Ligand code: SF4
């Protein structure tokens with residue numbers, strides 16, 4: 088490599104180190120407001136919600152707000168006109184309706200405003216924990232996403248993606264790179280709107296045909312009812328509500344249908360059931376609940392104050408059914424033989440034609456989860472499904488079409504891109520697996536048989552994978568996986584980003600087969616961009632000012648990236664949030680996900696600085712800072728198939744001098760943790776015009792007029808063995 | 819003469835000379851789970867005190883897992899001890915079994931371990947072991963609360 092004046096080199100080194108060290112250090116200080124914002128302690132419990140959150144922002148013009156009411160809870164907003172209060176709309180806090188988690192596993196806490204006609208008129212994010220929307224542009228992106236709801240009706244079919252007018256579906260634009268977050272947000276918005284809409288009469292409840300029961304006519308004992316699913320159990324463990332783990336459940340409930348004659352008679356006895364039937368209207372449906380463990384009351388104390396039972400509710404599809412004092416009857420005993428002892432019991436009546444026992448329904452226990460670190464309470468609900476078995480329904484269970492899980496929908500909507508991306512991964516792996524053939528076809532003078540594939544992979548990974556699919560793997564995923572491995576593995580979380588999921592399968596497989604080089608050297612969007620810049624700069628005449636650090640300095644600095652990785656891993660054990668902020672040392676988000684010019688200047692400067700530095704040094708970030716590269720380098724120690732070397736490599740410096748990754752030491756040994764599998768040295772290995780031992784053997788044979796044999800896998804010309812004269816000629 | 823085909827020079831631990839594949843496999847398993855070796859320690863002159871400390875540490879870490887099973891130690895406590903043990907195991911193996919595998923895992927090629935090789939080996943092995951133990955404990959309902 089051409090040498091530069093020492094002073095210039097020193098200056099560049101200094102600039103490199105300052106950029107590398109100073110900018111990431113400034114990054115985490117720039118947190119934005121809604122990310123992990125501190126919510127008011129009384130947010131979940133206060134009756135006067137709007138004293139704690141800016142309700143007037145989501146119902147513009149409203150001056151007065153009611154206390155929370157209903158189940159799920161909402162607030163009425165009023166304007167003052169001519170001295171009179173007029174209803175102007177409704178406010179609902181998303182976590183009062185659903186705790187649907189977004190990508191981070193935590194809900195995006197949103198305040199939603201509706202007008203009296205059921206249209207969204209205001210949305211405000213109070214808090215989110217989305218790492219993907221951590222800093223810079225993020226809130227603006229989410230706010231812009233939410234603005235798309237304004238003016239839309241709560242009963243509209245709103246989905247992420249294209250509008251499909253023929254199917255009555257209104258499409259919303261997603262936030263690039265945060266698909267999971269916006270899919271979760273859409274569920275939250277629609278559930279919150281529907282929850283208020285149904286209670287205030289803006290949405291009509293679904294009407295389901297009543298169940299036609301089949302009575303098997305035999306008496307049922309408790310064990311039979313349990314085994315046949317006629318009574319179900321709903322248990323909440325203490326740790327699910329933030330208490331210390333204990334053997335006894337926080338609450339254990341058993342519940343079942345009472346309209347069905349077989350169950351009704353088994354629980355209440357013939358007379359008791361007949362008496363109950365007398366009290367039920369045409370659309371009334373009774374169910375019983377027993378508490379068999381725990382001290383928490385399922386009736387709660389709310390009904391004493393407002394006549395509403397606020398601990399239990401029934402949900403069927405989108406409909407929620409709550410109970411008032413008139414919907415409750417005492418249950419003094421259970422007749423069925425073998426019934427468990429219980430400490431609380433009751434009969435609740437659903438009074439709505441929307442409910443039908445023929446369809447599955449859920450009993451929901453509405454609780455609070457206490458964060459053990461902060462003491463903050465958040466809304467949490469626990470449910471258990473109930474569906475009468477086929478044998479107990481005339482005609483059996485009706486067909487129920489369950490909507491696809493969010494991750495399935497993502498895979499379906501992005502199927503063409505997923506197919507293309509998979510093709511790219513498989514092709515790259517196949518090309519690399521055929522490296523022996525390609526490197527033999529190439530030579531130092533004409534490296535195109537290898538480079539054509541490599542450059543094509545770079546360009547595709549930068550354009551299609553990086554900027555197009557935003558599928559840049561990141562150390563935050565390694566940290567998340569690490570935690571998931573130790574704490575809780577949630578497949579749906581990982582499946583929700585198909586490209587990253589497939590990329591990681593590719594990475595894991597290829598790291599064990601060949602080392603991290605196939606990903607880092609061929610397919611990492613940022614790594615490819617960095618090296619492409621270096622190559623283009625060299626090709627347009629800047630080769631003179633390109634340099635690499637002296638090997639001794641490189642051998643020291645290369646450890647920095649391992650320090651960064653292990654540091655992040657250690658921090659993640661205490662605070663994943665902090666680790667995610669520190670992971671901004673990766674310029675990936677700035678480069679691909681958010682865009683260089685969409686972030687605050689320190690990020691832009693850092694990413695641009697690293698890319699700018701790539702004009703002079705080959706892959707400076709990969710060599711010295713990348714925590715992901717380090718995380719992949721560590722298992723690369725145990726890759727199965729390494730590159731080839733011959734004994735003479737210990738003295739020859741030809742490959743070592745040409746290795747852009749500085750992965751070849753003075754003894755010709757390749758450090759598999761640093762090697763990026765560029766294959767330059769493998770081209771040399773079989774090039775009889777470049778590899779010194781081959782060159783001298785070629786020359787010797789030419790001089791001696793001996794035939795040139797092919798080069799074997801050991802890197803030498805296949806030896807010519809003279810056939811002994813007395814050997815009979817081959818036929 | 820240096821062999822440029824490997825990152826460090828090849829070694830052949832005694833136990834790998836087993837002709838029977840089943841015995842060799844058993845030896846592999848033992849090698850991953852048991853970081854001590856008499857010859858290695860003697861060759862490197864490790865003091866009795868260090869050996870004693872190592873055994874005591876191993877007992878304490880095993881006790882931590884038992885406490886976790888009994889619900890008396892949370893996941894972060896176990897991770898802290900497991901990480902501490904891993905750091906110690908790196909130092910211990912560099913003394914007692916200073917080699918790592920080279921190439922396909924089903925082959926019998928080994929090479930001298932540099933400190934970084936050993937960090938990678940122990941880190942990776944103990945991550946898998948830890949994850950397996952965590953998974954087993956979790957599936958039995960332990961280590962619930964973070
Ligand atoms: S070292 Fe990092 S940036 Fe470079 S190629 Fe690997 S993962 Fe990508």
Ligand code: SF4
Nearest residue numbers: 746762763765766768
């Ligand atoms: S020249 Fe050889 S050792 Fe260096 S990065 Fe390329 S493939 Fe790896």
